[in-house]
Amino acid sequence: xxxxxxLVRKDSLEKLFDILKQNSKKIYAPVTKNGKTTFRxxxxxxxxxxxxxxxxxxxxxxxxxxxxxxxxxxxxKEGMSVKGIDLKDIPEVILWGIRPCDAIGIxxxxxxxxxxxxxxxxxxRSSKVTVFGFSCNKxxxxxxxxxxxxxxxxxEGSDILFTRMGEDGDYIAEILTEKGQAVAExxxxxxxxxxxxxxxxxxxxxxxxxxxxxxxxxLDKFFESKEWVDQSLRCLGCGAxxxxxxxxxxxxxxxxxHGKNGSRVRCWDSCGFSHFTVHTSGHNPRDVQSARWxxxxxxxxxxxxxxxxxxGCTGCGRCSRACPVDMNxxxxxISIQEVTV
Amino acid sequence: MVDLIKKAKELIETxxxxxxxxxxxxxxxxxxxxxxxxxxxxxxxxxDSRCVQNLAAYxxxxxxxxxxKMAIAATLPVMRSIIQLASEFQVNDSNLxxxxxxxxxxxxEFANLVEVETFVHxxxxxxxxxxxxMLDKLEKMTQPERWKFWIDELAPCFKCYACRAAxxxxxxxxxxxxxxxxxxxxxxxxxxxxxxxxxxRAIHLTGRCIDCDACYNACPLxxxxxxxxKKMLLDAKEHFGGYQPAxxxxxxxxxxxxxxxxxxxx
Numbered sequence: 001x002x003x004x005x006x007l008v009r010k011d012s013l014e015k016l017f018d019i020l021k022q023n024s025k026k027i028y029a030p031v032t033k034n035g036k037t038t039f040r041x042x043x044x045x046x047x048x049x050x051x052x053x054x055x056x057x058x059x060x061x062x063x064x065x066x067x068x069x070x071x072x073x074x075x076x077k078e079g080m081s082v083k084g085i086d087l088k089d090i091p092e093v094i095l096w097g098i099r100p101c102d103a104i105g106i107x108x109x110x111x112x113x114x115x116x117x118x119x120x121x122x123x124x125r126s127s128k129v130t131v132f133g134f135s136c137n138k139x140x141x142x143x144x145x146x147x148x149x150x151x152x153x154x155x156e157g158s159d160i161l162f163t164r165m166g167e168d169g170d171y172i173a174e175i176l177t178e179k180g181q182a183v184a185e186x187x188x189x190x191x192x193x194x195x196x197x198x199x200x201x202x203x204x205x206x207x208x209x210x211x212x213x214x215x216x217x218x219l220d221k222f223f224e225s226k227e228w229v230d231q232s233l234r235c236l237g238c239g240a241x242x243x244x245x246x247x248x249x250x251x252x253x254x255x256x257x258h259g260k261n262g263s264r265v266r267c268w269d270s271c272g273f274s275h276f277t278v279h280t281s282g283h284n285p286r287d288v289q290s291a292r293w294x295x296x297x298x299x300x301x302x303x304x305x306x307x308x309x310x311x312g313c314t315g316c317g318r319c320s321r322a323c324p325v326d327m328n329x330x331x332x333x334i335s336i337q338e339v340t341v
Numbered sequence: 342m343v344d345l346i347k348k349a350k351e352l353i354e355t356x357x358x359x360x361x362x363x364x365x366x367x368x369x370x371x372x373x374x375x376x377x378x379x380x381x382x383x384x385x386x387x388x389d390s391r392c393v394q395n396l397a398a399y400x401x402x403x404x405x406x407x408x409x410k411m412a413i414a415a416t417l418p419v420m421r422s423i424i425q426l427a428s429e430f431q432v433n434d435s436n437l438x439x440x441x442x443x444x445x446x447x448x449x450e451f452a453n454l455v456e457v458e459t460f461v462h463x464x465x466x467x468x469x470x471x472x473x474x475m476l477d478k479l480e481k482m483t484q485p486e487r488w489k490f491w492i493d494e495l496a497p498c499f500k501c502y503a504c505r506a507a508x509x510x511x512x513x514x515x516x517x518x519x520x521x522x523x524x525x526x527x528x529x530x531x532x533x534x535x536x537x538x539x540x541x542r543a544i545h546l547t548g549r550c551i552d553c554d555a556c557y558n559a560c561p562l563x564x565x566x567x568x569x570x571k572k573m574l575l576d577a578k579e580h581f582g583g584y585q586p587a588x589x590x591x592x593x594x595x596x597x598x599x600x601x602x603x604x605x606x607x
Contacts, residue, residue: 034563038497056561066499067529141369234374236398238506240561243499254528267528268499275519289404324503324559326373
């Protein structure tokens with residue numbers, strides 16, 4: 001469809017939120033607790049955070065929850081009975097306030113869940129999300145969306161993209177999809193006519209820091225490099241980077257048993273954990289942190305482009321901000337680009 | 342820190358140690374761990390008030406230990422961790438040399454861990470005023486209020502285990518939470534799963550935690566999990582006469598005496 005550009009006045013944003021709430025829409029919006037901003041099912045506009053460069057967590061929890069029940073089971077005399085989850089119970093939600101680097105990540109994450117097996121539950125959740133992206137007019141030293149093909153005003157992945165015209169200005173709303181159109185129609189009075197507007201001048205300046213094609217090509221011959229060992233010495237092997245990442249998709253399936261009954265749940269997992277690849281025999285093909293760190297970079301910049309034609313990194317910089325030991329992915333990618341094989 | 346750089350160079354040059362663990366300038370005004378294996382890298386060593394990561398977490402890490410004898414730039418919390426680790430037979434004089442940094446930011450050299458212990462024992466572990474106030478507030482809450490406080494605080498936890506990774510005392514090669522046959526602690530990040538994990542961690546650290554706040558500092562969601570270990574520290578003080586890591590100390594929660602004053606244990 002043609003992109004419909006509209007004006008949304010700064011004071012109308014709250015009205016938009018309220019109208020959607022009155023229409024029983026579930027809204028996941030950024031909320032700040034203990035100084036960290038994450039997406040939560042939000043009842044009131046007054047709780048919605050603004051002014052963040054990037055949220056601490058990505059929004060992937062909405063379509064790929066950290067813990068998700070897949071089925072219930074119970075054992076009885078006749079054998080086993082299994083009841084899958086009812087996809088109809090998955091709610092329609094509006095994802096409010098995500099940055100373009102998260103919106104583009106939705107497609108990247110989706111490509112993993114549809115690589116060979118089509119993940120019905122993921123796809124159902126994902127199809128019920130309407131994305132309200134908000135362009136960036138600020139960035140920090142951890143941002144590098146422009147180095148991986150994105151930009152601070154990128155429309156990809158959003159159903160409606162809001163760009164603020166200046167620090168305290170009104171918004172340009174780009175209605176990008178039919179899903180966005182449907183939501184906009186609920187609150188049609190909010191979306192006013194817009195004569196002309198050039199959003200580019202309101203966007204953050206995010207300089208390109210490396211060439212992602214060059215990195216991908218280089219990684220083909222980089223597997224045995226000592227660079228992985230040097231970079232990962234200080235890595236403590238936690239899962240913070242993977243869990244805040246908009247595109248990390250690894251999970252673990254567990255049975256939570258309560259006597260004869262139980263549930264099968266899908267839980268986030270991380271390739272950074274030492275036991276992630278342990279075989280039942282006890283053998284661990286990635287027995288040192290450097291092999292695990294290499295996997296993280298290779299997966300995002302080599303395996304995903306090769307197999308899925310997308311990068312597994314949106315340049316949001318969250319992993320670097322969240323890392324307790326300053327593993328800075330941008331710094332490490334630049335050094336991969338610079339080092340001679 | 343000129344003294345530290347000089348000392349690190351000397352230790353590497355004379356092959357007294359294979360690696361010196363210290364801090365370097367990081368990104369975003371953060372500092373981070375540096376592993377000096379070549380003399381020229383020693384010039385990157387720094388020390389200032391931003392250097393709060395507990396570097397003792399690295400001395401039990403396979404990748405670092407395998408390099409050979411280590412030296413470590415150790416602030417008071419790091420030295421305390423080292424003494425506790427030594428009492429648990431994880432490090433000793435043959436694989437670790439401590440380059441102490443006093444609370445006044447002066448370099449102090451130690452010949453062995455006994456000297457480190459003597460130095461450490463000059464200082465009591467004191468819980469800072471802000472956290473003390475928070476603990477008092479929790480103490481005054483009713484049980485349901487306290488329950489709600491913890492359920493709310495722990496709700497955002499997604500179990501990245503950064504708290505475990507950053508803690509020098511969490512050195513088990515396989516943590517209880519990593520077992521699934523039987524599964525002791527739920528893997529899922531749910532109300533119960535999060536609560537069980539953090540309570541289990543606090544109990545495992547009682548009488549071992551030296552109150553460095555590494556767990557809290559590492560938490561990407563800033564959940565105040567250090568309040569749990571601080572509370573255990575205060576309880577240990579009340580019931581067991583205080584805790585100070587010691588090379589030949591009684592291990593507070595894992596020592597059994599036939600003449601224990603509590604008769605339930607006999």
